[in-house]
Every structure is written in C-alpha cells, then in structure tokens.
Amino acid sequence: MSYKDLLLSFKRKSLTNQLVIIFAVIMLVPLLALMYDIFFASQTDRVIFLDKEQRLTALVKSTNLELSIKLDSLGIEPEHISSTLLHNEFTQVVEPYIPSNSGIRFGLYVPLTDKITVLGFLHNYRNLSPEEETLREREIFDNTKSGLVAAEMGNEPLFRISGSLDDQVVEYISPVVVKGKVVAVMWAGERLNPFFYQSSFYRKLLRYFTLGVLALVMIATLRTIKNITSGVDRLKQGLHRMENDIHHLLPEMSGELGQVARAVNRMAVSLTQKEKLEDQLRQSEHLIALGRLVTGVAHELRNPIGIIKTLVELMKQEYSQMTGIEEFTRAIDEQVERQDMVIQELLDFGRPTKVAIKECSINDLIMGVLSFSAAMLRKQKVKVQLQLDNKLPKILADTEKLKQVFVNIIVNAAEAMPAGGLLEITTSQTDEMIIINMSDTGEGISEEEMLKIFDPFYTTKEAGTGLGLSISYQSIKLHGGMIEVDSVPNKGAAFIIKLPIIS
Numbered sequence: 001m002s003y004k005d006l007l008l009s010f011k012r013k014s015l016t017n018q019l020v021i022i023f024a025v026i027m028l029v030p031l032l033a034l035m036y037d038i039f040f041a042s043q044t045d046r047v048i049f050l051d052k053e054q055r056l057t058a059l060v061k062s063t064n065l066e067l068s069i070k071l072d073s074l075g076i077e078p079e080h081i082s083s084t085l086l087h088n089e090f091t092q093v094v095e096p097y098i099p100s101n102s103g104i105r106f107g108l109y110v111p112l113t114d115k116i117t118v119l120g121f122l123h124n125y126r127n128l129s130p131e132e133e134t135l136r137e138r139e140i141f142d143n144t145k146s147g148l149v150a151a152e153m154g155n156e157p158l159f160r161i162s163g164s165l166d167d168q169v170v171e172y173i174s175p176v177v178v179k180g181k182v183v184a185v186m187w188a189g190e191r192l193n194p195f196f197y198q199s200s201f202y203r204k205l206l207r208y209f210t211l212g213v214l215a216l217v218m219i220a221t222l223r224t225i226k227n228i229t230s231g232v233d234r235l236k237q238g239l240h241r242m243e244n245d246i247h248h249l250l251p252e253m254s255g256e257l258g259q260v261a262r263a264v265n266r267m268a269v270s271l272t273q274k275e276k277l278e279d280q281l282r283q284s285e286h287l288i289a290l291g292r293l294v295t296g297v298a299h300e301l302r303n304p305i306g307i308i309k310t311l312v313e314l315m316k317q318e319y320s321q322m323t324g325i326e327e328f329t330r331a332i333d334e335q336v337e338r339q340d341m342v343i344q345e346l347l348d349f350g351r352p353t354k355v356a357i358k359e360c361s362i363n364d365l366i367m368g369v370l371s372f373s374a375a376m377l378r379k380q381k382v383k384v385q386l387q388l389d390n391k392l393p394k395i396l397a398d399t400e401k402l403k404q405v406f407v408n409i410i411v412n413a414a415e416a417m418p419a420g421g422l423l424e425i426t427t428s429q430t431d432e433m434i435i436i437n438m439s440d441t442g443e444g445i446s447e448e449e450m451l452k453i454f455d456p457f458y459t460t461k462e463a464g465t466g467l468g469l470s471i472s473y474q475s476i477k478l479h480g481g482m483i484e485v486d487s488v489p490n491k492g493a494a495f496i497i498k499l500p501i502i503s
C-alpha cells in the first residue's frame, strides 16, 4: 500500500476514528521514550552494581584464598584455630590491599567468639557528627551481621546491599573455609554515592510522574475527542433537520463548533428572510394587476348604482302616496349605500388616493385611533395594553392612511376575540425603523391562511370584504415600510408594522 493510498483511506475514516488514530500515533512517541528510559535506567543500575560486585568479589576471593592457604600451612585443625590467630592472619593478608583500595572496608567475623575486625575506611560522602558516625557504624554492623551469619550457615558467598541513615553499602561476604570447615566470615564493603541513590530515586519518581501525566493526557484527550465528535454529531443531526425544514435552527454550542453553528443559523435566517421578501414582491405584483382590474369593475358598477340612486329618489317623489313604498325605498337606499361603500373601498384599493404627507407622531396616531374605537372595544370586552416608546422620533407619513391601517388591524383583532381578550400595542425603534406591534389573544391564523390574508377579497367573515389588510399592505408599502404577521392558531395573532424613519 503506497503512502497516498494510506492517506486516502485515513481521510475516508470517520472523524472519531481519525482523531483516535492521530492520538494513538502521538501517544506512541512518549510511550516508547518511557519504555526506553525504563529499560536503560535499569540497565545502568545493573551495570553499576555489576562493576562493584566484580571488584569486591575479586578482592574478597583473592584475600580469602591467601588467608586460607596461610591457615592451611599452619597445619592446625580448624576447631583449634584461635580467634586471635585468625584476626592476626587476616590483618597481615589484607593490610597491603588497603592503600590501593580506598573507600573499601574489609572485615572478618569469627562466629565462635562473635568478634569482628575491620580494616580500611568507607567513603564519607557527607559530614556526620561523631555520634551520628557511631550510630551509623553500629547500624551497618547490625545489618551486616545477618549477612555474615547467612554466609556462615550457607557456606556460600553473598552479595548484598545494606543500608542505614540514608547510606547504602554494597558488600561481598564470603566464608573462610579450612579443611572443609567454616572458621570465619570475611567481607569487603563499599558505600554507594548517595547522589547515585538519590538520582535513581528521582529518576524513578520522574518515570512515575511522566506515566501519571501520560495517563492524564490520555484521559483528557479521549474526553476532548468525545466532546468534539459529539458536537460534530449534533451539528450533523441539526443540519439534517435543517435540510428538511430551514426554520429548524442548529442548537447552541460552545467553542469553534458554536461559531460554525451560529454562522449557519445566520445564513438560514437570511435565506428565510429572502424567501419572505420574494413572497412579498410576488404579492405586490399580484396586487398591482388586481388593482387595475378592480378599478375597471368599480367604474362599471358605479354608473348603474348612480342610476338606481336617482330612480329611487324619483320613486320617493312620484309614489309618495303609496302605502309601504317608504319601506321599499329605504331598503333599496340601504343596499345602494352599502354597495357604494364597497365600490369606494375597491377604488381605494385599485387606485390609491393622493398621498398627503406630513410630519406626525406614531404614538399620537395610535392614541387617536384608540380614542374613537374605545366604545367598540369596550363592547367587545377587549382590554387594551399599551407600551409606547415615548422617545420615538416624528416621521413623515400620510396620517389618514396610517390611521386606516391601525383601524383595520384593531377591528380585525376585536373581531377575532368575540368573547373578549387582550390587545397589546407596543412601539419601539431600531436605528432606521419604527416598529409597531399589535397582538391579540384571539383565534389566530393558520399557516395556510397567513399566505392569503393580504390578498384582496380574501375573507373568512360572512360580512367581510377581504380588502382591509390588502389596503393596509399597500399603504405601508407606499411608506417604504413592511407589514408582517405572526400567529399561533387559537393563541392569537400579531401584526408587525415597520416604518422607515424619514424625518
């Protein structure tokens, strides 16, 4: 498998697997280093000991041999060799070795008398007080005693480390045998440099510490991998949901993934806004075409209605004597009046009347509209709650048209709450817009209906014309603003009007 194939197969793996592989490769380096260190550190320790062991063994062996030959040549039975003789002979054999073996201490132990002879000195690596020195010596002898006894009983040489007061002494102990009998035990000892012990102690400590840190790093990295991959999974699921429905935004996340999620959410929101704007544009085009049609129809209707009006007037004069005629003419009048009103609304819709722009305060306009609709709202048991921003700037607008928009929305709200409810009106501002929010607690509007309510003639009411909102829509457009609706069926509807601040 070539390097490229390897890279390709790595790239094809899931993010979790990729991270685990990277992690394993990274961890391999310190693990190998640690293993190397453990292996070689123990090797170094062994080499140091081996060196000392060989030196001491060689010394003890040669002095022991010399002593044994000397004792043998005396021709005395082992049980008759006195302790003094042994010590004298030992001193004679060992003394020449002392000058060339500084730092090594030779000793002889005679089990029969429990007497010890010591020649030579151990290295002194630190200054001790005389009391400490005696204490240390005693401890070393105490410790050595067990080794001496062991060597005597076992009749076998022994290499070992004994210690006291932070000192470590290596010893080679060997039995002195005459005619197959152990007559004494001799040994040579050497003190290890405390630095060596300390550094070996710290090396050990460092190794455990590194091992601990590695374990911690491993746990932390695995946790991070888990966090990252679970974040990526959440992102993946969120994107999948978003694919089906763009309104499903990605969940809030921390870190870089959070930044990605927020950027995607912003894109989704601006995409929906764009779609909304496109919808509004389509609606405007639709309205313009309808407007033309409607004006034509209204004109056609106005003439015959005018004739009917005149004829009724004539009937009233001509047949004033006839009983019951008044009832008929009044009914005709009422219907003619109603038709006239509808025709006027149609004309308003199709051919907007002249615009009369003046400086006005939106809050004042709302208060004005509320004052003359107060009676109607009271009758409908509608409570009004106002939250008007008194810092709103004055704007240039057609006050009559805006009033009509507010009236339309307020009347619709009241009609949507036949058993009464709450109408909340708030005004606020951004840098460029004044925002008017009118929300009610009425029956609400379904999503499907929301697409149609600004269409002319769309109504769900028996006596409705379906023109109120489409005229309002046009009026707000005329001001360079926009009108939006938001609703939860059976909970209420909110109409949001945004008007540009043009002072």
Ligand code: ADP
Pocket (backbone or CB within 6 Å): 408, 412, 413, 416, 440, 442, 443, 444, 445, 453, 458, 459, 460, 461, 463, 464, 465, 466, 467, 468, 469, 470, 493
């Ligand atoms: P009309 O009031 O004559 O029906 P509109 O254009 O004013 O005409 O309203 C169109 C339709 O929008 C209404 O028939 C109604 O179904 C719906 N609508 C408007 N405002 C609300 C509201 N606040 N709550 C519920 N539905 C509403």
